[in-house]
Amino acid sequence: MTRSLLTIDLAALRRNVERLREAAGSAEVWAVVKADGYGHGALDCARAALAAGARGLCVATVGEGAALRDAFREPRILVMGPLAHGDVERALGAGLEVVAVDPVLPPGVPVHVKVDTGMGRFGMSPEEALALPGDRVVGIMSHLATADEDDEGFVREQLERFRTVADAFPGAVRHVANSAATLRFPDARFEAVRCGIAVYGLSPFPGRRPSDDGLEPVLSWRSHVAVEKTLSADESTGYGRRFVAERKTRIGLVPVGYGDGFRRGLTGTEVSVDGERRRVLGTVSMDSFAVELGDARAGAPVALIGDGILAEEHASRLGTINYEVVCGIRCGPERTKRRVVDG
Known part of the structure; x- marks a missing residue:
C-alpha cells in the first residue's frame, strides 16, 4: 500500500475544456499548463486539453515551452514570463512565441505585446505599446486583476484601456481573459482566452464550488x-x-x-x-x-x-x-x- 496516491482524471479535464470552449464562444481556448500543469502534470494535461479542442498552450518559461514542443509539434505555445539570457535562441529553435514586457522586442521570434492595464506586474504602459512597430507583433495581451471579484468596475476600466491599444494593431490576436473572465465577461473574450485554473476543474471564484460553473475537479x-x-x-x-x-x-x-x-x-x-x-x-x-x-x-x-x-x-x-x-x-x-x- 502506497503512502498516498495522486490521481489525475483526463476525462474530467477534457469536459472542463469543452465547458470553457462553450463559454468562450468564437474565441480560441488556450490552456495554461505552467508550473507542471498547476501540479497536475503538464504533458498529460496538455495532451488532453488539445484533444478537447484547445488551440494553444501557455507556459511561464522557455524551458516549460521547449518540453511541450518536444511532445507536440503543431499547437501554438506561448511563453508568458520574462526571458532570461539565451532564451530567445532557444525559443526560436523550439518554435515558441514569446511575450514582450518592455518596448525592446526580442528579435526573430513571434511576439505578443503585454500591456499593463492595471495589474501592476509585468507589461509595458499603453503609451509604450502604442509606439511599437506593428509588423513584429502577432498578439496583444493583458491580464485582469479582479475578474473573480463581485465589483466589475475595475475590469471594465482595464478592458477599455486594452481596447485602446489593441485597436492600433489590426490583425494581432487579442487575449486578456483568464478563467474567471471567460466564464463571466463575454466582452473580454476577443480572439482567444487563456484558461488555467478552470481547466483543472477548480473554481476561479472565491466562495464558489467548481460545480457551480459546470467544472469537475481533475x-x-x-x-x-x-x-x-x-x-x-x-x-x-x-x-x-x-x-x-x-x-x-x-x-x-x-x-x-x-x-x-x-x-x-x-x-x-x-x-x-x-x-x-x-x-x-x-x-x-x-x-x-x-x-x-x-x-x-x-x-x-x-x-x-x-x-x-x-x-x-x-x-x-x-x-x-x-x-x-x-x-x-x-x-x-x-x-x-x-x-x-x-x-
Missing part, C-alpha cells in the same frame, strides 16, 4: 489510516498538544504531512475517512497527521481531496487560494504515487 489525493489509537481524556496528539481529548477518543494516523504538501495550517480541516467527513486533529507533522476515526479501523481509505472534499475547502482553512493548494502537492515516487486515468 485531481484527487488519497491515503489510508496507517495506525489507529485511542486517547483517554486529557491525552493529546501531535506537537504542542493542540488537541487534547475531552473524553475517550479514537484517532487514526495518516502517513501524509506537510512534507507532501498537506500544509501545517490544515488543522481542523475535514477529510473523508471511509466515506465519512472527519476533522484533522492536532498539529500536522512533516510526515503524518491525526484524524477523528469514528468507527473506522486501520487500513480505512482517506481522501484528502476527492470524494466530496474540495481543494477550495482546504484553501479556505489556510486563508489562501485553491491554486496554491494543488501546486503545493509534492508528487514523486519516493513519497507519493501518481496515476493517470481516463474516466
Whole structure:
C-alpha cells in the first residue's frame, strides 16, 4: 500500500475544456499548463486539453515551452514570463512565441505585446505599446486583476484601456481573459482566452464550488489510516498538544504531512475517512497527521481531496487560494504515487 496516491482524471479535464470552449464562444481556448500543469502534470494535461479542442498552450518559461514542443509539434505555445539570457535562441529553435514586457522586442521570434492595464506586474504602459512597430507583433495581451471579484468596475476600466491599444494593431490576436473572465465577461473574450485554473476543474471564484460553473475537479489525493489509537481524556496528539481529548477518543494516523504538501495550517480541516467527513486533529507533522476515526479501523481509505472534499475547502482553512493548494502537492515516487486515468 502506497503512502498516498495522486490521481489525475483526463476525462474530467477534457469536459472542463469543452465547458470553457462553450463559454468562450468564437474565441480560441488556450490552456495554461505552467508550473507542471498547476501540479497536475503538464504533458498529460496538455495532451488532453488539445484533444478537447484547445488551440494553444501557455507556459511561464522557455524551458516549460521547449518540453511541450518536444511532445507536440503543431499547437501554438506561448511563453508568458520574462526571458532570461539565451532564451530567445532557444525559443526560436523550439518554435515558441514569446511575450514582450518592455518596448525592446526580442528579435526573430513571434511576439505578443503585454500591456499593463492595471495589474501592476509585468507589461509595458499603453503609451509604450502604442509606439511599437506593428509588423513584429502577432498578439496583444493583458491580464485582469479582479475578474473573480463581485465589483466589475475595475475590469471594465482595464478592458477599455486594452481596447485602446489593441485597436492600433489590426490583425494581432487579442487575449486578456483568464478563467474567471471567460466564464463571466463575454466582452473580454476577443480572439482567444487563456484558461488555467478552470481547466483543472477548480473554481476561479472565491466562495464558489467548481460545480457551480459546470467544472469537475481533475485531481484527487488519497491515503489510508496507517495506525489507529485511542486517547483517554486529557491525552493529546501531535506537537504542542493542540488537541487534547475531552473524553475517550479514537484517532487514526495518516502517513501524509506537510512534507507532501498537506500544509501545517490544515488543522481542523475535514477529510473523508471511509466515506465519512472527519476533522484533522492536532498539529500536522512533516510526515503524518491525526484524524477523528469514528468507527473506522486501520487500513480505512482517506481522501484528502476527492470524494466530496474540495481543494477550495482546504484553501479556505489556510486563508489562501485553491491554486496554491494543488501546486503545493509534492508528487514523486519516493513519497507519493501518481496515476493517470481516463474516466
